Amino acid sequence: MPKIPYLYQHHTWPELGEIARSDDQPVVVLPIGSVEDHGYHMPLDVDNFLISSICEEAAKRADGDILLMPLIPYGFETHHMDFTGTIDIKQEHLLNFVLDITKSVAHHGFRRILIADGHGSNMPILELVARRTILETDALCACFIWPGLATKVIAEHRESGPSGMAHAGELETSVYLHLDASRVQMDKAVKDIGMPESEFIWMDLMHGSPVRLMDEWTRFSKSGVYGDATIATAEKGEKFFEGAVDGFVRLVKEFKKRPRGERTDYHKERPKIPGQS
Template identity: 30%
Template sequence: MHLSDATWTDADSVDTDLALLPVGSTEQHGPHAPLGTDVETATAVAEAASEAYDGEVVVAPAIPVGIAEEHRHFSGTLWVSPDTFRSYVRETVASLAYHGWDRVVVVNGHGGNVPALGEVCATICRHDAANAVPYTWFEGVGDQRHDMGHGGPLETALLRWVEPDLIREDRIDEAREGAAERWGEWVSRVNLAVDSAEFTENGVVGDPEEGSKERGEELLALASAALVELLAAIEGRDLTGPERR
């Protein structure tokens, strides 16, 4: 059940303690993919997993703005501080838990959110009346995760499958020509670049042409299957905390 489409009486009748909270970003993804790419992909994976799961799962509305200041040089990019982001996620999980949906997977579509999500989910588990686990969809697709890039093969492929009208196909060549081969500027295993504009001309990393619709179908299947497996583990997990040693 997706909360955005449900009435409060629909929500009241749901017998589950499982919830999915998609989080993304509103940020540049090159000239060919929308600013809302990370929200669209996270939501698509969450909805696919909720449909495939053998049991009821609540899907919350996505959090659309994340930690994305690294893309600030590209118009339309929005961002909040890590503190604001962590607070928003924590309080949203708390409101889900208030209604009994206290086992929450935060389904993430943006790499810049990862450190803060790890921190806030640990805080929730330790101190709140809820259990929260972060899941980043492009980490759940096996070896294909190495092709992630930015506005590159994986994101382009998944959007071509779930929301094909959002890809500006007539700008793919432009996206390829201005793309970087890899994320960052690395020396001695240290990334010297702070912002993406330092190493990519148009915001793209990787070749979006390698992101076919068929690949997108496979990515959605892999990412949602991994999420279903995670939901099953969380539903059956004993959440009683360990005793102090």
């Protein structure tokens, strides 16, 4: 396999040092997914496959602005452990593990780090990782879950109502069909929206509820699906995928140049308050 310049691990350590010292330093992207149930119709690799595919395609199109790290293939899954095959990394361990990676990257001189998430339940943990990376290093670090990069495209083409895109539903199934339909068993796809929904509590990847509640998954879904997988198509999946990749490239170009103000520690410097000498 020839060397791929946008892959972090394809460089030697002196080469990475030169990249880190460059005035045109790329954004380091750390993808993370999970191994978990995705209904009767899709394999356990959905989150890993989708986020990897989106990151790799974005890196190809980003004109050198992305330096893509190897995928972290496991995530926080305690609530999915009733489903055979799911791999769970406890939240404290996952936080420290991912933080060790981002702090290592920052230690080597990289100043912009994005954590690209493919699994919704990782996000509260990754938000803490990003915040601690900022507070404990000189790097600027942020995280996102990929559907948020394509909100307009998804809203334009989705056919399901609220909760139709929560988990293994219209969105993820459509993108998987676009990328590799041979691994999706649409004859086993179901619509399963079993959680009691209310004014304040529901579940959807695109329009989350104001109150966050996550119970053990089998209490409201016996299939592993939460949403409507039956209306997924490869055609919609292509639009969703392209929307996410396009949004990712634009995000990276913005994040790379994002200005950062000077910090002021008012324990060391007297504040300048209007009207006071």
